[in-house]
Amino acid sequence: RAKDNGRGGHFGYVPSLHASAEERRQLELSLREALEREELTLQFQPVVNAQDSSIVSFEALSRWNSEEHGFVSPTKFIPIAEDTRLIVPIGKWVMRKACTEARNWPEHVKVNVNVSPEQLLEEDFAEDVVNCLAQTGLRPERLEIEVTESIFLRDASIARAALEQVLALGCQVALDDFGTGYSSLGYIRRLRFSTIKVDRTFVKGAAQNNAESLAIIRAVVAMAQSLDMSTTAEGAETAEEVELIRKLGCDKIQGYYFGRPMTATDARRLFRDPQELRRA
Numbered sequence: 001r002a003k004d005n006g007r008g009g010h011f012g013y014v015p016s017l018h019a020s021a022e023e024r025r026q027l028e029l030s031l032r033e034a035l036e037r038e039e040l041t042l043q044f045q046p047v048v049n050a051q052d053s054s055i056v057s058f059e060a061l062s063r064w065n066s067e068e069h070g071f072v073s074p075t076k077f078i079p080i081a082e083d084t085r086l087i088v089p090i091g092k093w094v095m096r097k098a099c100t101e102a103r104n105w106p107e108h109v110k111v112n113v114n115v116s117p118e119q120l121l122e123e124d125f126a127e128d129v130v131n132c133l134a135q136t137g138l139r140p141e142r143l144e145i146e147v148t149e150s151i152f153l154r155d156a157s158i159a160r161a162a163l164e165q166v167l168a169l170g171c172q173v174a175l176d177d178f179g180t181g182y183s184s185l186g187y188i189r190r191l192r193f194s195t196i197k198v199d200r201t202f203v204k205g206a207a208q209n210n211a212e213s214l215a216i217i218r219a220v221v222a223m224a225q226s227l228d229m230s231t232t233a234e235g236a237e238t239a240e241e242v243e244l245i246r247k248l249g250c251d252k253i254q255g256y257y258f259g260r261p262m263t264a265t266d267a268r269r270l271f272r273d274p275q276e277l278r279r280a
């Protein structure tokens with residue numbers, strides 16, 4: 001694979017999600033400084049009610065604008081942060097920042113925060129959530145933590161215990177990117193997920209008349225309904241995709257069609273000027 005050594009440190013072009021060893025080493029060094037240098041920011045992407053297109057929540061998404069490397073995608077730096085455990089302090093920062101910002105929104109609007117398995121294995125995860133809610137004054141019901149199936153791969157009982165603790169606080173837990181990982185329906189039985197987020201590959205597939213994708217979305221929606229969980233379809237970009245998702249009965253939609261990840265300021269503006277949000 002192409003390497004970047006000595007060519008001015010621009011990392012944006014590597015097509016793979018996985019950086020080369022040298023690239024990773026350099027990114028890791030810079031990432032260690034990123035929090036202190038205030039190079040990390042959050043963006044917020046709207047999640048809307050599929051029926052009436054009203055905003056039900058925003059997902060907080062990390063952004064890193066590095067002094068050395070320019071803009072680095074989270075698909076690249078989050079895996080490095082996970083491998084190096086830098087995700088623990090970064091994740092705490094994300095949680096605080098996201099809950100603080102959510103206090104500026106209407107009371108019925110939730111905030112979704114991605115949490116990596118490494119964070120759940122920290123002994124003080126739930127305690128940190130408690131402190132965060134207390135410090136920000138956010139009602140626990142307004143925080144929905146997003147985890148992927150990867151939390152069940154190792155030390156599953158510790159991760160599950162941590163999630164049970166935050167559920168007991170009144171927070172919600174969503175299963176993110178459903179269908180892409182080592183999916184097993186057994187996972188869904190083991191934890192009271194509030195929401196199943198159907199990965200955008202299925203939305204894309206269904207819109208292209210892929211019979212398997214359609215069948216899978218239908219099955220997930222039916223299963224979620226009977227288990228009293230809600231569904232969010234990820235990655236709807238076109239009016240056709242939105243229409244299809246509605247027909248399939250997903251409860252919520254997140255995707256570029258309604259809004260890209262945006263700054264906190266722009267997210268607040270949506271509540272003043274709701275017509276800025278695309279309505280289908």
Ligand code: C2E
Binds near residue numbers: 177256
């Ligand atoms: P995710 O949690 O599944 O977040 C959704 C991703 O899909 C975001 O990518 C979002 O920008 C993108 N997306 C949303 N709608 C559309 C659409 O209509 N079309 C397309 N093509 N993409 C869409 P992003 O922001 O690059 O984040 C990538 C992943 O990085 C996230 O996937 C999440 O797994 C991880 N991530 C981001 N921020 C954090 C964080 O603070 N903590 C942790 N642990 N992971 C994070």
Ligand code: MG
Binds near residue numbers: 059114146176
């Ligand atoms: Mg997510």
Ligand code: MG
Binds near residue numbers: 176
């Ligand atoms: Mg997702």
Ligand code: MG
Binds near residue numbers: 199
């Ligand atoms: Mg996804």
